[in-house]
Ligand code: ADP
């Protein structure tokens with residue numbers, strides 16, 4: 097007998113009718129004599145409207161934010177359990193604190209520390225399906241926490257590790273991981289397999305088909321993850337695992353994020369410790385800094401520091417810099433918002449020279465100006481004008497031979 101974790105995302109459970117269809121997928125796996133854990137997201141749009149409710153009160157308290165924003169998943173867990181019982185599948189709903197899923201770190205973006213799955217495993221003896229509300233946990237202070245947007249993927253992967261599941265199937269509105277976002281270009285090809293490390297880069301550069309932390313958890317705990325379609329469940333989808341593809345391609349995918357803001361601090365005093373001070377303050381305010389560039393003007397003993405943050409962190413970042421003016425010398429701060437980050441990802445890059453040159457050449461041929469560049473061993477990212485996102489993604493997709501044949 098195997099144990100499976102099946103996770104259904106927001107669009108897959110957007111209506112009670114869709115929840116009943118998803119329950120049929122669960123039943124078909126249950127009927128094959130598997131132990132089943134189901135993880136559900138909030139119904140599509142619910143989390144955003146809960147966030148709007150919190151914002152409309154305009155008082156910052158992250159623990160109450162988490163209490164409100166986690167509630168969408170509670171509704172879906174109850175509805176999914178009802179739908180399963182209606183199909184004669186014994187089921188019980190579980191909230192994060194009831195399991196418990198213990199988290200650490202800051203509210204809104206807590207990390208799963210530990211899951212104690214004893215109650216769920218006990219229920220397996222009675223052939224009961226566990227239906228778990230994704231995205232939520234409980235802190236050591238016994239407050240409800242959430243684990244970052246898209247976090248139900250991580251709930252599923254962590255649970256799969258905790259119950260030693262044979263696999264973790266992430267059911268969503270696409271039938272797998274593609275060479276780029278199918279909503280951005282129709283040239284995309286589906287990948288049958290992708291390695292954890294490439295998927296981590298794809299996700300962290302904007303391919304939100306999986307939450308980045310969930311892929312990191314899968315890699316750390318050796319969980320076999322499949323991305324599959326709720327609307328075509330017989331298809332096996334894309335497998336994410338250690339099994340590195342033997343294709344010789346340099347680039348596996350193109351990702352983008354339209355959620356970028358650029359901040360430039362002009363004429364910062366050029367002396368040791370200043371950059372450390374700036375980024376330490378930003379980090380302690382939980383600002384997620386991404387690309388960083390520094391230009392030194394040697395004769396003037398001044399430097400400009402440019403970095404990018406998610407749009408949602410822009411206001412907070414500007415506040416931190418204003419506060420820092422009391423301690424560090426700079427002349428002014430500029431910010432720019434109409435930007436996108438476009439990235440090419442591929443572990444084949446490691447042993448193929450000239451990939452960066454080919455990328456920059458392609459962008460220049462398409463009249464796309466590069467504002468900031470950042471690289472890792474298997475990724476090159478550029479910051480560009482947001483209006484050019486689609487043409488950049490399409491051009492790079494073609495130039496690196498990713499198009500559908
Ligand atoms: P869910 O609600 O099921 O968690 P998400 O909206 O979080 O679903 O993720 C699925 C979406 O991810 C797809 O609809 C697709 O537009 C987007 N996406 C972005 N990049 C990719 C990619 N490379 N492959 C597949 N889907 C992608």
Ligand code: ASP
Pocket residue numbers: 105106137138143144168230231244245246247248249
């Ligand atoms: N409902 C949460 C969100 O919209 C978590 C998730 O869907 O994974 O971010």
Ligand code: MG
Pocket residue numbers: 105246249304305306307
């Ligand atoms: Mg998602």
